[in-house]
Amino acid sequence: MKIFAAAVALLLASPALAQTPDIAASKSLWESNNLFCKNCHGKTGEGAMGPDLAGRGLSASQFQQAVRKPWGVMPAFTTEQISDAEIAGLTAWFASLPKVAETAAWRVPLAPEMPRGQQAYVSQGCAQCHGATFDMPRAAFGGRGTDFATMKELVYNHTTAMPKFEEQRPGSRLRMGNFSTLRLTESQLKEMYDWAHDDLGFRPELRAELVPSTGTTYALNVTNLGEPGKGLTAQRVTINVIVPAGATVTAATGDGYKGVHMDEKAKGNVAEWQVPRIAPKDVKAFTVTLSQAPAKPEDLKGTIRWAKPGPRTGPNNDVVNFAMRPPAR
Ligand code: HEC
Ligand code: HEC
Known part of the structure; x- marks a missing residue:
């Protein structure tokens, strides 16, 4: 305990240590399986469904605000999912990159011939991680006979509901954030559930x-x-x-x-x-x-x-x- 307190005191006393984020470590965190931000913002922050981040000159506090209290369709991420120090590191890495001329294409593009439930699913960002046909949740749902109430919990209160739904692998983080009921309405979510349940059908797990x-x-x-x-x-x-x-x-x-x-x-x-x-x-x-x-x-x-x-x-x-x-x- 004493050693820990001493280490904290040392960290606080040397602002240089706290202020020099490790750019290489931040890059590999972004590319790792612990964060799926890249599915929307691109492998090097070049942007896709989410805006470009490379060379935009966002400050660490602007970056933090966007991650903790996103104003649009982006889900919110907790400090267990991405710490403030990691956000500061990513800010520094993106600041070191040149601005992109053109953002990349969405991983799964929205198409007019898609049924309504699938359109909601793609435009709300789910498809950027779960693919065009929602394969992983349809299997988890099919395997457990999941109802809409459980889906709501898993989407709006993801970081508390997910560990109860499925045991978390030790050392791995939850990569999906918490969606807001104000941006993703319950009726849109119900359309997604009905599309997955009625049009596609659940999958064996x-x-x-x-x-x-x-x-x-x-x-x-x-x-x-x-x-x-x-x-x-x-x-x-x-x-x-x-x-x-x-x-x-x-x-x-x-x-x-x-x-x-x-x-x-x-x-x-x-x-x-x-x-x-x-x-x-x-x-x-x-x-x-x-x-x-x-x-x-x-x-x-x-x-x-x-x-x-x-x-x-x-x-x-x-x-x-x-x-x-x-x-x-
Ligand atoms: C589902 C797609 C998606 C995911 C996943 C996602 N974002 Fe976003 N992000 C967006 C969109 C869309 C916006 C635009 C604002 C909004 O919707 O809140 C945004 C905005 C931002 C902004 C502000 C950009 C600006 O121009 O002001 C930052 C910073 C950011 N995201 C970082 C992250 C980080 C870090 C993660 C992972 C922990 C992440 N995002 C995951 C889609 C996503
Ligand atoms: C940033 C990538 C990402 C986005 C965006 C995303 N998910 Fe997820 N989702 C995951 C991952 C990864 C898991 C497994 C648990 C974890 O790591 O958080 C998951 C788990 C789930 C689960 C629990 C069942 C299962 O398969 O484990 C449901 C339900 C779900 N997502 C639905 C949605 C819906 C609906 C949306 C859009 C509103 C969405 N997800 C957006 C990555 C994402």
Whole structure:
């Protein structure tokens, strides 16, 4: 405790330390998975759906005001999500960059042919992080049979509701901010919910875990995270592991193995399994053995697709992409 107090006193006593933000660290924070601001403001603050920040000359207090009390559609972020010191660091990094001539395109652009609920979803910024078809929440909702009241909590009181909805991974931050009821009205949010629930339909919540087993054998577990009696069952499931360049499949185990074939979508050979159904809490275990290890762990990857339930309108592009986790550092 004494040492801590002494360290604080030292920090306070040396304003130079507090006033020289680490620009390289601020850049890597912006680029990291802990902040998704870049989805709206661009990889180097060049702007997209959100205004450009590079070279604009905003002060740290203007920056802070915009993040804590945004005046428009931007959600508000708490000090646990981004600290005042981190904001000061980002201000310094953006001040060191040249002003951009032209902002970048939105990651998911608004289109006139979109249904109303989807238009609200894109224009309120959700699509910049969740993609055109709201895949991740539709799966979390499908897996848990979520109602509109829960969605409201998750959007307006995100930072308090989210940890109750799903256990937070240790060391990771919540990257979505708290939306304002004044900017995103409840009726707009209801339109989004109805679009996701009625037009598209909720998705089963499937997760794949691909890890090294022994030698060049890799274990793949596919789990349905849904709650029994509430969650959705995936039917006619196709699981593909893309064979990395230079390797061949020497063995494979698990129900429904169909062998290796050329796949158009993967633009290469895939090892394929077909499983009739994966119900909530089911875990399906597979292994694949390669002639040689992939160059990088994440080069070994694949997809899960299922025939039902699919989107009620539009093409069925529902997919879960997975890759081998790099070893923990
Ligand atoms: C959903 C898209 C979106 C996300 C995510 C987002 N912003 Fe914004 N940001 C905006 C928009 C739109 C504005 C314009 C004002 C408003 O809507 O409040 C804005 C305004 C700002 C401004 C003020 C710019 C000016 O010209 O005055 C700053 C600074 C800012 N955002 C920083 C951040 C930071 C830092 C994060 C991440 C913690 C972030 N934003 C996340 C969309 C977003
Ligand atoms: C800055 C990126 C970003 C924006 C913008 C955003 N979200 Fe999220 N959202 C996330 C992330 C990431 C999570 C997972 C929890 C976290 O890290 O905060 C999440 C979680 C959720 C969840 C909880 C269920 C789940 O899938 O985990 C819902 C519901 C949700 N978002 C809806 C919305 C809606 C509706 C909007 C627009 C009004 C929106 N989000 C805007 C990034 C974003």
